[in-house]
Amino acid sequence: MDIPNNANLILKALCESGYEAYLVGGCVRDFLMNRPCNDFDITTSAKPLEIEEALNRKGIRYFETGLKHGTVTAVIDGEAFEITTYRTDGEYLDARHPESVEFVTDLSDDLSRRDFTVNALAYNEHDGIVDKFGGIDDIKNGIIRTVGNPDKRFNEDALRIMRALRFASTLGFEIENETAVSVHKNAELLKNISSERIYSELMKLLLGVNCEKILLEFKDVIGVIIPELIPCFSCEQNTKWHLYDVYTHIVKSVECCENKDYLRLAVLLHDIGKPQCKTTDSKGVDHFFGHPQKSVEIASQVLRRLKVSREYTKKVLKLIEIHDKKISPTGESVKFWLRTLGEDLFFDFMDIKLADMKSHNLQFAGESLVLFEKIKRLANDIISNNEPYRICDLAIGGNELVELGYRNAEIKNELERLIVDVSKNPTLNSKEVLIQIAKKDRS
Secondary structure: OOOOHHHHHHHHHHHHOOOOEEEEOHHHHHHHOOOOOOOOEEEEOOOHHHHHHHHHHOOOEEEEEEHHHOEEEEEEOOEEEEEEEOEEEOOEOOOOOEOOEEEOOOHHHHHOOOOEHHHOEEEEOOOEEEEOOOHHHHHHHOEEOEOOOHHHHHHHOOHHHHHHHHHHHHHOOEEOHHHHHHHHHOHHHHHHOOHHHHHHHHHHHHOOOOHHHHHHHOHHHHHHHOHHHHHHHOOOOOOOOOOOOHHHHHHHHHHHOOOOHHHHHHHHHOOOOHHHHOEEOOOOOEEOOOHHHHHHHHHHHHHHHOOOOHHHHHHHHHHHHHOOOOOOOOHHHHHHHHHHHOHHHHHHHHHHHHHHHHOOOHHHHHHHHHHHHHHHHHHHHHHHOOOOOOHHHOOOOHHHHHHOOOOOHHHHHHHHHHHHHHHHOHHHOOHHHHHHHHHHHHO
C-alpha cells in the first residue's frame, strides 16, 4: 500500500516510540478497491498521552479532539489525521454513542468493534493487511456485512443502518442477507439519530452507482427518515405517460439524474406531493393537477427537518416548483428561462426535466427527450455566441433612461420590456435603436 508521506511520518513516530500503529478502515478498503482516498485514519496501541509524547518527539502538531474516546488529531502541512487508541466500547444507551470506552492492547479487539467487515481492515508496512473478519473476501464478492451480530451492531449505533445503505450504494455492493434483514427490522432506530447525520449519509447514498437498487429495496428505511414519501409507495399512476407508481418513478428519475447532490435531492422530492393531488377521471385516467406546488410545500418541511443549508434549500425548492413548467425550443423561450433562472440553474432545470422524462413511458415521452436535448444545445449556442438575453446585455442602461425622463420603477419596467424585444430580435440591440424604442414607449 502506498502510504502518503505525512501519514507515514505519524506511523513511524509511534513505532519508533515502541508502539504498534496501523492505517485503518476506509483507506485500506479503498486501496484494495483501487479507489482514491483522502482520509487516512490511524489506530495504535499507544494511549492518548503516549500518542502526544510520540508526536512531540517528532515536532508534529496535534489537537486533543477526543481524549475520552482515545482520539488525538495530528496536523501536518494543513492535513489532519485522526489517531485513536485501540479500544472496546462500553454500553450504548442512545443508539449512537458508547457510554464509555476501554483502552486495549490487541488490534483484534479494536477491529471487532467496527461496523462492517470491509471497514475492519488495518495495514502497516511490517504486517501488511490485517483482516480478522473476512473483509477482503467481502470486498472481492461485493458484500456489505456487519462485524458480528447485525442486530447488536445496529442497536449500538443506529446510524450504521444508513451507512450500510450508503456503502452499498456508493461501492456498488449488495447488503448480505442477515445484515439486510436486520436493517429492515431495526429501521425505526434511525429516529434516534440527529437530522444532520441522516442528511449527510442520505446525500452520499443518492450519488452512489447502486442508488436505484438501494432506494427501492430499502424504501421502508427511506420512509423512516422521510415519512412524507410513504404515500408515494402505493400511489399508482394510471396514465399512458407513466409505467410506475410514484415512488418507483421518483427513484428511477434519481438514477437518471446528473450526479449533483442537491439536484438528486430535488429529484427525490419533486413528486412527493402527487398522492395529495391525485384525481381519477370518468375514464379511469389519473391526474395530478397542482402537484409541483404541493411538492414544494411538503419538501420545505422535509428540508427544514433535515437542516439542509439555505443555499441548497433555495435551489431544491425552486427546481421542484418549476420542474413541470413548459419550455419551447425557440430563442425567445430559452432566453426567457436563462434570464429568469441564470445559467447554472437553467441547466439544472433542464437536467431535472430530462431525468423526470426518462422515467416516463418512452413510447410517448421519447419526443420530449429529443426536444429537451435540443433546448440544451440551443442554450449553449446562445451563451457561446454572446447573444443578449439579460438586462446587463442591453446596449443602454438606467442612466440613458433617466435622461429620457424615466423614474424609479419605470426604469426597471422599461429595461425588462427592452430585453424581451431584444431577445426576440438581437439586431435591435444598439444604443440608438433602443433609445428610440424607449422614447416611443414613454410617449
